[in-house]
Every structure is written in C-alpha cells, then in structure tokens.
Amino acid sequence: MLPExxxxxxxxxxxKIAINYGADAVYLGLQKFGLRSAAENFNISELNEGxxxxxxxxxxxxxxxxxxxxxxxxxxxxxxxxxxxxAGVDAVIVSDLxxxxxxxxxxxxPVHLSTQASCLNYRSAKLWKDMGAERIVLGREISLDQAAxxxxxxxxxxxxxxxxxMCMAYSGNCxxxxxxxxxxxxxxxxxxxxxFEYSLEIPKENGxxxxxxxxxxxxxxxxxxxxxxxxxxxxxxxxxxxRMKNHLYLSSITGAYRKALDAIGRGESLNQESLSEIxxxxxxxxxxxxxxASLLEAAxxxxxxxxxxxxxxxxxxxxxxxxxxxxxxxxLSKSNYELGQSLEPVNxxxxxxxxxxxxxxxxxxxxxxxxxxxxxxxxxxxxxTGLRAGDILRTPV
Amino acid sequence: xxxxSFVEDVQQVKELKAAGFTELVLxxxxxxxFGKTKDxxxxxxxxxxxxxxxxxxxxxxxxxxxxxxxxxxxxxxSLNLKNFDAVRVLDPGxxxxxxxxxxxxxxxxxxxxxxxxxxxxxxxxxSKEKIKRIILCPELEAEKIKEYTKELNCELEIxxxxxxxxxxxxRHLLSPYFENHEDPAEKFVFNKxxxxxxxxxxxxxxxxxxxxxxxxxxxxxSPKDLCVLDYWQDILECNLASLRFDLRDNFNKETLSSIxxxxxxxxKKNLKTLKDTWPKTLIRGxxxxxxxxxxxxxxxxxxxxxxxxxxxxxxxxxxxxxxxxIEIKSQNSLLSLGKKLxxxxxxxxxxxxxxxxxxxxxxELIEEASFGQFVMLPHYSGVSSNTRVYLV
Numbered sequence: 001m002l003p004e005x006x007x008x009x010x011x012x013x014x015x016k017i018a019i020n021y022g023a024d025a026v027y028l029g030l031q032k033f034g035l036r037s038a039a040e041n042f043n044i045s046e047l048n049e050g051x052x053x054x055x056x057x058x059x060x061x062x063x064x065x066x067x068x069x070x071x072x073x074x075x076x077x078x079x080x081x082x083x084x085x086x087a088g089v090d091a092v093i094v095s096d097l098x099x100x101x102x103x104x105x106x107x108x109x110p111v112h113l114s115t116q117a118s119c120l121n122y123r124s125a126k127l128w129k130d131m132g133a134e135r136i137v138l139g140r141e142i143s144l145d146q147a148a149x150x151x152x153x154x155x156x157x158x159x160x161x162x163x164x165x166m167c168m169a170y171s172g173n174c175x176x177x178x179x180x181x182x183x184x185x186x187x188x189x190x191x192x193x194x195x196f197e198y199s200l201e202i203p204k205e206n207g208x209x210x211x212x213x214x215x216x217x218x219x220x221x222x223x224x225x226x227x228x229x230x231x232x233x234x235x236x237x238x239x240x241x242x243r244m245k246n247h248l249y250l251s252s253i254t255g256a257y258r259k260a261l262d263a264i265g266r267g268e269s270l271n272q273e274s275l276s277e278i279x280x281x282x283x284x285x286x287x288x289x290x291x292x293a294s295l296l297e298a299a300x301x302x303x304x305x306x307x308x309x310x311x312x313x314x315x316x317x318x319x320x321x322x323x324x325x326x327x328x329x330x331x332l333s334k335s336n337y338e339l340g341q342s343l344e345p346v347n348x349x350x351x352x353x354x355x356x357x358x359x360x361x362x363x364x365x366x367x368x369x370x371x372x373x374x375x376x377x378x379x380x381x382x383x384x385t386g387l388r389a390g391d392i393l394r395t396p397v
Numbered sequence: 398x399x400x401x402s403f404v405e406d407v408q409q410v411k412e413l414k415a416a417g418f419t420e421l422v423l424x425x426x427x428x429x430x431f432g433k434t435k436d437x438x439x440x441x442x443x444x445x446x447x448x449x450x451x452x453x454x455x456x457x458x459x460x461x462x463x464x465x466x467x468x469x470x471x472x473x474x475s476l477n478l479k480n481f482d483a484v485r486v487l488d489p490g491x492x493x494x495x496x497x498x499x500x501x502x503x504x505x506x507x508x509x510x511x512x513x514x515x516x517x518x519x520x521x522x523x524s525k526e527k528i529k530r531i532i533l534c535p536e537l538e539a540e541k542i543k544e545y546t547k548e549l550n551c552e553l554e555i556x557x558x559x560x561x562x563x564x565x566x567x568r569h570l571l572s573p574y575f576e577n578h579e580d581p582a583e584k585f586v587f588n589k590x591x592x593x594x595x596x597x598x599x600x601x602x603x604x605x606x607x608x609x610x611x612x613x614x615x616x617x618x619s620p621k622d623l624c625v626l627d628y629w630q631d632i633l634e635c636n637l638a639s640l641r642f643d644l645r646d647n648f649n650k651e652t653l654s655s656i657x658x659x660x661x662x663x664x665k666k667n668l669k670t671l672k673d674t675w676p677k678t679l680i681r682g683x684x685x686x687x688x689x690x691x692x693x694x695x696x697x698x699x700x701x702x703x704x705x706x707x708x709x710x711x712x713x714x715x716x717x718x719x720x721x722x723i724e725i726k727s728q729n730s731l732l733s734l735g736k737k738l739x740x741x742x743x744x745x746x747x748x749x750x751x752x753x754x755x756x757x758x759x760x761e762l763i764e765e766a767s768f769g770q771f772v773m774l775p776h777y778s779g780v781s782s783n784t785r786v787y788l789v
Binding site for chain 1: 462514541564595619722
C-alpha cells in the first residue's frame with residue numbers, strides 16, 4: 001500500500017492547493033494551541049469548510065495542537081475539541097501528554113504524536129502507544145532503516161518528514177528563544193536563533209581565532225531520491241513541512257511527491273533519471289540547499305551551512321489560475337510577469353512544458369504587457385490542455 | 398528539602414557533603430549527554446557517596462536514536478553498577494525500559510515541556526511504584542509548583558543554580574572547525590572528548606554563548622546562569638523534595654563555602670557573597686513569573702481579526718473606478734442581485750453597498766453566484782484587495 005502524502009495547509013486557500021496537487025491529507029493549525037503563532041491559521045468556520053472540501057475529495061485533515069499547554073489553556077481545550085469533532089477532523093497532532101489525555105477523555109479524535117516529542121526509538125514508541133497515540137511522527141534524526149525496525153517492534157502507524165526545513169535541535173529540546181527573546185519556543189514563539197550568524201571563538205596555536213559561521217543552520221530536507229525506500233520501509237505517512245511557505249512551494253513540492261508516489265503505485269521502477277527529473281522540478285522555487293539529513297545515516301557536517309546560508313531562487317510564482325475557458329487562462333497575478341517571458345504551469349502532467357502566449361488583457365479588456373500583483377488577467381494561449389483552475393504559474397528569474 | 402549537586406570525581410564527594418549537599422548526581426561521559434566522569438570512576442564515586450551517607454543518582458539524560466538505545470542499554474548493563482539510589486531519565490524510551498524491566502527507582506526528567514498538572518500526573522501514573530521523583534521544567538512558576546506539590550504523590554525537584562541548557566542536537570556542529578580541511582562536503586568523525594568554545598551573534602541581544610560538543614552531540618548554554626535563591630521563601634513554600642545545583646563549571650572552595658553559608662543562613666548578604674564569587678551573571682529565570690507568551694499578541698495573526706458570521710468571501714482584485722472581484726469562499730452563502738454587502742478593509746474601515754449588477758469573469762451579466770465562483774462588481778472607493786466581504 002502506498003503511504004499517505006501529508007502536506008501543510010497554512011490557510012484555507014493553501015489547503016485547497018495542497019489537495020488539488022495530490023495531498024492525501026493536510027495538517028493545519030487553529031488560532032490556538034499550535035506552534036505557528038505567526039501563521040494565518042484557521043478559524044472554526046474555515047476549519048469546517050476545509051474539512052468539507054477535503055472529505056469531498058477523499059483527503060483527511062489533521063489539526064496541530066503541538067504546543068506545550070499551561071493549565072488554564074488545557075481547561076479551554078475540551079470546547080475546541082468538540083468543535084473539531086463536529087467539523088469531522090480526522091486526527092490531532094499532539095506533543096504534550098496532558099493534551100494527549102485531554103483529547104482522549106473529551107473526544108473520539110485519534111491522536112498522532114508530534115515530532116516535537118522527539119520519539120526516536122522503539123521503547124519510546126511503545127510508551128506513547130500505551131499513552132494512547134495511534135500514530136507517531138518520528139523525530140527527524142532517525143534513519144529510514146531505524147524507522148523500519150521500530151515498525152517491526154511496535155504495531156503503530158509511523159509518519160516521517162520527507163521534505164522541508166529542519167529544526168537543528170531535537171524538536172522540543174530548544175529553549176533559546178525563551179531565554180534570549182522572552183518567547184517560548186515550545187508554545188509558538190520560536191525566533192529561529194539557529195539561523196543566525198555566529199562568531200565562533202576557536203582556540204588555535206597562536207590564540208583565539210574568530211570564525212563567522214551559520215554553524216547551527218540546517219539545510220532543508222529533500223527525500224525524493226529515497227522515496228522508494230520510504231515505501232519499502234513501511235512508513236505510513238510522508239510529511240512535507242511548511243505551513244508558512246508560499247503557493248509555489250506547496251504546489252511544486254506536493255505535486256512532485258504525488259508524481260513519484262503515483263509512479264510507484266503503478267508499479268513503475270523509479271530510476272535515477274526519472275527521480276532527477278522530479279528533483280529538478282523541486283528546485284524551481286526559492287529554497288535552501290537540500291540535504292538528505294539522517295534518512296540514510298546520521299546527518300553529517302555537510303547537512304549544515306558553514307558559510308552564509310544561500311537561498312537558491314530559480315523561479316518565482318506568477319499567479320494562480322482562476323478559470324480556464326477554451327484558450328483563455330484567467331489568473332490572479334502575484335508578481336510582475338511580462339508578456340514574452342517564459343511561463344510554466346506547476347502541473348506534473350505538463351512537466352517541462354511552457355505556455356506560449358501573445359495576448360495579455362485585464363478583465364475589462366484593456367491590453368497589458370506586464371502584470372501587476374493582485375490583479376486578474378486573461379491570457380490567450382495555445383496548447384493548454386491539462387491546465388486546471390487552481391494550478392500555479394511560474395517563471396524563471 | 399534536600400540539596401543535590403553534580404559530582405565529577407571521588408574527591409568532590411566529601412567536599413559536597415561538607416557544603417551541605419545530601420544528594421549527588423553522577424553524570425558519566427558514556428551515560429550522560431555532557432557528563433565528563435569516566436566509566437572507571439563511577440563505582441568508586443558511588444561507594445564513596447554511600448560511605449558518606451549520601452544518596453547518589455545516575456544521570457541518563459540522553460535522547461537515543463534508533464538502535465543507539467539497545468547499544469546504550471548493553472553498555473549500561475555491562476557497567477554492572479551497584480548501590481546507587483536511582484536513575485534519572487529524559488528519553489521516554491529509557492523510562493519505559495527502567496519501569497518495565499528493572500526494579501530500580503526512577504527520576505523522570507520532565508524539563509522539556511510539561512507545563513501542566515495533567516501531564517505530570519499522567520507521567521507519574523505511568524509507574525507509581527518506580528517513578529519516585531519528577532524533575533520539573535525550569536520554566537514553571539513558583540505558584541504553580543506550590544499547587545503541584547499538593548496534587549502529585551511523588552517527590553519533586555527543581556533546578557536552582559547553575560548553567561542553563563538552551564539547545565541539544567545530535568549533530569556534531571563544532572568539530573569541523575577543529576579540523577584542517579577545505580572541503581565543506583567532507584564528513585567529520587568526532588574524535589575529541591569534549592569541545593567547549595564561545596559563540597556570539599550580532600543578531601542576538603546576548604553575547605558569549607557557551608557551546609559544547611561531546612560524542613552525544615552539540616549543546617548551547619545561556620551566557621547567564623540561573624539563580625532562583627532570591628526567592629527563598631517561595632522555594633520553601635513549594636515543599637520540594639530537592640533543589641538542584643550545577644557547580645561543575647566553577648567547582649572550588651570559595652563557591653562551596655559561600656553556598657554553605659547561604660544554605661545555613663539564607664540571608665541576602667550571604668546570597669550576595671555567593672553571587673559575587675560566581676564568575677558569570679546570574680538571572681532569576683521564570684521562577685517568579687513566566688511571561689514568555691505575552692509577546693505572541695504582537696505577532697502577525699490576521700486570523701484573530703477575522704469575523705466569522707455572515708462571511709461571504711474576499712476581494713481578490715480591484716481596479717480603481719472600474720471594478721472589483723470577489724471570490725466566494727463560504728460554502729453555504731449565495732450572493733444574488735439586491736443583497737446588501739458589508740466590506741471590511743484591511744485598515745478596518747467598513748462600507749455597506751447593495752448589489753445592483755454583477756458579472757462573471759467572462760464579463761457576462763449574472764443574477765447569482767455561489768461557493769467557488771468569482772463575481773465582478775463595480776468598484777467602490779475604499780475597497781482594496783484582501784478586503785473581507787460579509788452578507789448583511
């Protein structure tokens with residue numbers, strides 16, 4: 001059986017993009033109890049709508065409740081759980097044992113143990129299963145082979161991160177923000193101090209040598225080349241990080257893993273060449289350097305930036321398609337695209353193809369040569385079979 | 398209330414006893430994430446502690462990845478340690494092992510997270526017979542701890558004095574800087590016992606973070622050390638089993654003497670002497686007040702501003718004086734001619750209008766529109782993109 005593909009949904013629009021691009025499940029945060037205080041997140045009516053949208057398309061919705069709660073908040077949680085249960089939420093992702101028990105005592109919603117709990121060995125998995133977890137989101141420090149061994153020893157669903165930004169610390173084991181910024185990192189206030197540049201005082205024969213370095217800044221995880229191994233190891237869910245990331249990221253990355261999983265599902269053997277082709281597609285957005293981190297062996301020094309972190313940016317988002325009418329693409333612009341520039345759909349059935357267009361108009365018919373952000377345009381184009389409303393358009397930078 | 402301290406060698410046992418400590422925590426380099434004691438010294442320290450009527454606990458505060466757990470336990474069994482009083486574990490996998498498969502007393506380290514009574518109660522209930530003590534999170538406030546000691550039926554310990562661990566990773570972040578190499582992709586094997594340096598960041602308001610690497614990984618500590626002794630009366634009222642000190646970075650006669658004086662007479666002048674002898678700045682942490690989530694309100698969270706009742710959708714485009722486009726996002730709402738709309742702009746300005754004409758994106762006149770559709774209306778001044786739209 002193919003593993004579930006689990007994508008982030010920072011807001012309702014992103015939820016729809018993730019599902020349209022092939023996510024089997026999405027995870028999202030509500031206004032409280034999550035670790036992404038700065039994200040837009042969902043209110044209850046958006047949650048209802050999101051769950052309805054997902055379920056109509058056979059996708060699941062998991063709600064993230066992975067902050068470490070104080071007593072007062074724990075008292076507020078049962079009312080929230082009722083709303084989630086009413087909405088039809090498929091599971092909650094939790095790291096705090098108090099929250100685990102509160103969910104179990106006040107609802108029938110399944111509990112997934114968050115990666116924040118840093119569950120990394122079979123005895124820990126066994127304990128959390130005894131505590132009521134139905135699924136464990138393993139810490140990012142574990143290899144696929146080691147995860148398979150946990151699966152052999154403990155009868156529990158396992159979820160692993162396959163893509164995205166990484167905590168440098170064991171998740172849940174960093175309080176830098178608490179003591180340096182007065183913001184509790186385990187309650188949504190992480191200031192990303194691990195991304196700062198530090199001057200290291202290295203003792204040398206001639207005295208102290210100061211070396212500037214981003215020594216705590218991890219490269220981003222990319223597991224596409226190991227996707228067959230994820231399947232072979234029996235991992236139940238492949239998770240993409242990034243509730244704060246943009247539409248281009250969400251569509252490109254979800255679509256890439258969907259394409260690879262579908263190929264595996266059809267019994268096709270994914271060779272290096274076909275995976276490299278998908279990998280290339282995944283680089284067509286702003287991203288940090290990629291690493292396989294600990295998927296095969298413990299992450300080494302090559303998984304960390306030593307020099308300044310270099311964001312690689314080959315493509316930018318042009319906009320989102322609202323409607324396709326015959327040869328007309330109506331899209332909401334997100335950047336300053338100029339007519340004549342290469343235009344590519346993030347659509348894995350059209351991989352490598354670009355859209356040829358000679359006419360760009362505003363909605364009222366006024367001709368344009370250049371897009372302005374947040375404005376709707378009509379693009380007359382050819383060979384657009386396969387394009388759908390909701391597809392993201394990109395252009396090389 | 399007892400006082401506990403880390404012990405690193407046999408010589409320190411008597412000195413710690415003389416200073417007023419009755420509990421010793423032994424952190425060996427093979428068992429504890431940044432302990433320094435060698436395996437050959439563990440049993441002699443335990444024996445010396447017992448000869449001095451002191452309790453001794455073995456620190457097993459590593460997080461263990463995959464098969465590291467079995468290797469660790471094999472090593473633990475091979476040490477065949479005797480006469481110690483408890484093991485102290487952080488990883489729930491070790492908790493499971495010691496509760497299920499040994500008769501040892503266990504101290505559970507709940508320092509990461511666990512900010513509520515329910516979590517602590519359920520940890521305790523995991524094995525009421527084996528879990529003798531819970532080591533509380535340093536971010537808990539005194540008033541909460543006072544409540545918890547009444548509710549929990551096991552010993553509670555807090556951290557009172559010493560270095561503050563901020564960060565723990567299994568990756569070896571420092572050793573590459575101690576090798577002579579050019580290739581950044583080259584992997585390094587940690588071959589030093591213990592690396593300790595300082596790191597500074599222009600982006601942080603704090604300077605001189607102690608950074609440590611051991612074979613277990615890398616650690617960052619706060620530039621300032623913890624001292625909650627200013628709140629002595631609160632500490633007493635917490636009714637704790639133990640107050641822990643970590644003197645490992647500054648273990649000397651002067652420090653021990655000033656601690657002894659303070660513990661015998663917990664007065665301000667003695668605390669000042671202790672603080673004066675300590676080489677680093679001391680902070681009180683969160684013991685009296687934890688306001689580390691007060692700032693959250695200042696983080697951007699537009700969701701908090703959202704009004705839900707009668708929500709129809711959002712304005713996604715405006716062309717000044719020409720048109721605006723609404724995306725209908727509410728599944729249960731229907732927009733038809735004659736209905737009144739309320740626009741709530743990002744700057745909080747509101748405007749009400751009646752729908753007299755509407756078009757689809759192809760420019761055709763329509764009479765109604767529902768979920769998922771886009772509607773073009775004449776533009777109204779003050780309405781911009783991202784304005785939220787409600788049915789009146």
